[in-house]
Amino acid sequence: xxxxxxxxxxxxxxxxxxxxxxxxMYGYEMIEELSKKSQNIFKLKAGxxxxxxxxxxxxxxxxxxxKSTGNQxxxxxxxxxxxxxxxxxxxxxxxxxxxxxxxxxxxxxDFAPVQ
Amino acid sequence: xxxxxxxxxxxxxxxxxxxxxxxxMYGYEMIEELSKKSQNIFKLKAGxxxxxxxxxxxxxxxxxxxKSTGNQxxxxxxxxxxxxxxxxxxxxxxxxxxxxxxxxxxxxxDFAPVQ
DNA sequence: GTATAATATATCGATAATCTATATATGTCA
DNA sequence: TGACATATATAGATTATCGATATATTATAC
Numbered sequence: 001x002x003x004x005x006x007x008x009x010x011x012x013x014x015x016x017x018x019x020x021x022x023x024x025m026y027g028y029e030m031i032e033e034l035s036k037k038s039q040n041i042f043k044l045k046a047g048x049x050x051x052x053x054x055x056x057x058x059x060x061x062x063x064x065x066x067k068s069t070g071n072q073x074x075x076x077x078x079x080x081x082x083x084x085x086x087x088x089x090x091x092x093x094x095x096x097x098x099x100x101x102x103x104x105x106x107x108x109x110d111f112a113p114v115q
Numbered sequence: 116x117x118x119x120x121x122x123x124x125x126x127x128x129x130x131x132x133x134x135x136x137x138x139x140m141y142g143y144e145m146i147e148e149l150s151k152k153s154q155n156i157f158k159l160k161a162g163x164x165x166x167x168x169x170x171x172x173x174x175x176x177x178x179x180x181x182k183s184t185g186n187q188x189x190x191x192x193x194x195x196x197x198x199x200x201x202x203x204x205x206x207x208x209x210x211x212x213x214x215x216x217x218x219x220x221x222x223x224x225d226f227a228p229v230q
Numbered sequence: 231g232t233a234t235a236a237t238a239t240a241t242c243g244a245t246a247a248t249c250t251a252t253a254t255a256t257g258t259c260a
Numbered sequence: 261t262g263a264c265a266t267a268t269a270t271a272g273a274t275t276a277t278c279g280a281t282a283t284a285t286t287a288t289a290c
Contacts, residue, residue, distance in 0.1 A: 010247075015220050028267050034220065041216035048248050050269055073256055076268070092221060099214055101156035105130050105149065106207060125276075143238050163277050165240055188285055191239070 012044065012052060014095060017061065017088040020080040026067075027053060027076065053078060061087055127159065127167060129210060132176065132195060132203040141182075141190040142168060168193060176202055 019025055019033055027049055034042045056062045061084035066074050080088070134140060134148055142164055149157045171177045176199035181189050195203070 011217060012247080015217070018220055018222075026267080027269095037220045038216035039219065041212060042220075045249065046268075047250065047252095047270085052247085054269090069257095071257080073267075075266095095217065095221070097156060101153035102126060102130070102210065104154065105133055105152045105157070106210070107133075127276080141238080142240095160278060161239075162241080162279065162281095167276085169240090184286095186286080188238075 010091075011095065012048065013056065014088060014091040015042070016049075016052065016056070017080060017084055017091070020062065020078055021085065021088060024077045024079045026078070030078075056084070059083075125206075126210065127163065128171065129203060129206040130157070131164075131167065131171070132199055132206070135177065135193055135195040136200065136203060139192045139194045141192050143190075145193075171199070174198075 015034060016030060019030055019037075025033065027046070031044050031046065031049060034044050053062065053064075057064055057078070060081055062078045063081055064076055064078050067077050068074050130149060131145060134145055134152075140148065142161070146159050146161065146164060149159050168177065168179075172179055172193070175196055177193045178196055179191055179193050182192050183189050
């Protein structure tokens with residue numbers, strides 16, 4: 001994840017699900033979207049993403065389908081499921097609780113809630 | 116770490132150094148302080164903390180000394196070094212960048228900076 | 231007085247998240 | 261045609277944290 005992998009762990013799943021909450025996407029697209037939306041802070045590696053997507057599909061958080069680009073190339077699109085949305089919701093709540101707790105320890109002010 | 120260990124990783128070091136920036140502490144005290152300051156969100160395990168403290172001492176982020184409580188019991192106090200303070204400063208900055216990036220992806224508003 | 235719980239430090243092995251490296255193939259542009 | 265971007269995939273290594281376990285002291289309840 002570039003910035004410093006050791007600050008995250010676990011948030012990657014939340015971010016991926018969040019992207020898919022808006023629209024279906026293929027893996028490579030997620031890497032780019034995540035980089036763009038985070039102003040180049042998150043540079044997710046393919047070696048992290050693909051096994052993660054397979055795992056999420058296995059856990060019924062996602063479903064996938066293949067789609068041709070018009071020529072030879074076939075992209076694998078992922079779609080979030082109801083289970084995935086529920087999980088995303090839980091993770092987002094956890095994230096808020098977690099950041100408030102960290103900021104309390106750091107002695108900073110609390111911040112406006114996400115959404 | 117209770118809340119969900121997979122949301123952290125790496126932030127534990129920052130939190131410990133932050134505690135020690137204010138005053139010298141012994142391990143068990145850090146577990147309690149962290150729990151208290153985070154409103155019981157962080158429940159750091161002894162099995163996480165002690166190896167972490169040893170590692171930080173090895174990296175010259177901390178120094179330690181033993182202190183008697185007046186009776187048999189001897190507590191091992193840790194003190195942050197200049198290197199440790201520098202590292203804490205970097206980690207705190209990273210944490211701010213990271214949370215802003217996550218919140219950008221989540222579509223929430225940015226929050227007031229820590230400190 | 232004695233059992234139990236809290237205090238205090240420590241190590242070991244397991245688990246999980248992410249990385250690097252590697253592989254394979256297609257598309258585009260100089 | 262060669263290089264680079266696009267696209268997916270797996271294997272093995274690293275690292276953070278945990279649960280379990282061990283040991284010893286102190287405080288409290290029965």
